[in-house]
Amino acid sequence: MDDIIKQLQPSDFSKCAALWNMKKQPALAEHFYSDLCSGNRITWIYERDGALCGEISLVFDMKDEDYTIPQRRAYVSHLVVKKDCRRQGIGKKLLAYLTEQAKLLALKELTIGVDLDNYPALKLYTVAGFDRVLLIDEDKQGQYIKLMKTL
Numbered sequence: 001m002d003d004i005i006k007q008l009q010p011s012d013f014s015k016c017a018a019l020w021n022m023k024k025q026p027a028l029a030e031h032f033y034s035d036l037c038s039g040n041r042i043t044w045i046y047e048r049d050g051a052l053c054g055e056i057s058l059v060f061d062m063k064d065e066d067y068t069i070p071q072r073r074a075y076v077s078h079l080v081v082k083k084d085c086r087r088q089g090i091g092k093k094l095l096a097y098l099t100e101q102a103k104l105l106a107l108k109e110l111t112i113g114v115d116l117d118n119y120p121a122l123k124l125y126t127v128a129g130f131d132r133v134l135l136i137d138e139d140k141q142g143q144y145i146k147l148m149k150t151l
């Protein structure tokens with residue numbers, strides 16, 4: 001198997017439709033693309049034998065001081081692994097890769113927001129060192145938690 005993680009170029013954005021339904025979430029897709037183009041978002045994709053299996057992003061400005069502080073704290077966004085590729089360590093590898101890139105960018109902290117009923121993601125993040133709770137709250141989607149990891 002030939003596995004590779006690489007940065008997604010804005011011109012390849014439509015590739016991510018293999019991972020999530022952009023047509024069902026047009027506002028998210030538009031915002032995502034605009035952030036990619038402006039540089040507010042860096043996205044890395046995981047390919048196995050040329051097929052897209054997962055993605056993860058780093059966002060620098062979330063317009064929320066819990067999540068982002070310029071040059072110091074950035075937000076881990078939209079980690080998705082294709083259903084038939086899950087539980088093979090891909091999510092963990094994408095998160096580890098993003099963490100190394102964040103260190104190279106001299107960031108000091110990473111944050112994440114997770115729904116409290118998303119056990120797989122909560123487990124992945126806590127095992128990866130997201131051990132500081134910034135907030136537990138509720139929105140239209142239900143209860144969620146803001147977590148932070150010091151780099």
Ligand SMILES: CC(C)(COP(=O)(O)OP(=O)(O)OC[C@H]1O[C@@H](n2cnc3c(N)ncnc32)[C@H](O)[C@@H]1OP(=O)(O)O)[C@@H](O)C(=O)NCCC(=O)NCCS
Pocket residue numbers: 078079080081082085086087088089090091092093113114115118119120121123124125127
């Ligand atoms: C969360 C998600 C990204 C995990 O990706 P993955 O590639 O399956 O995760 P990994 O195989 O790297 O798992 C790493 C660790 O996370 C935990 N984990 C992942 N999936 C799990 C599950 N279904 N149940 C329990 N623990 C799980 C385990 O600790 C696992 O280590 P282990 O396999 O040695 O036990 C994937 O389930 C997904 O895409 N979910 C839908 C999108 C989503 O919820 N994203 C997170 C938004 S905050």
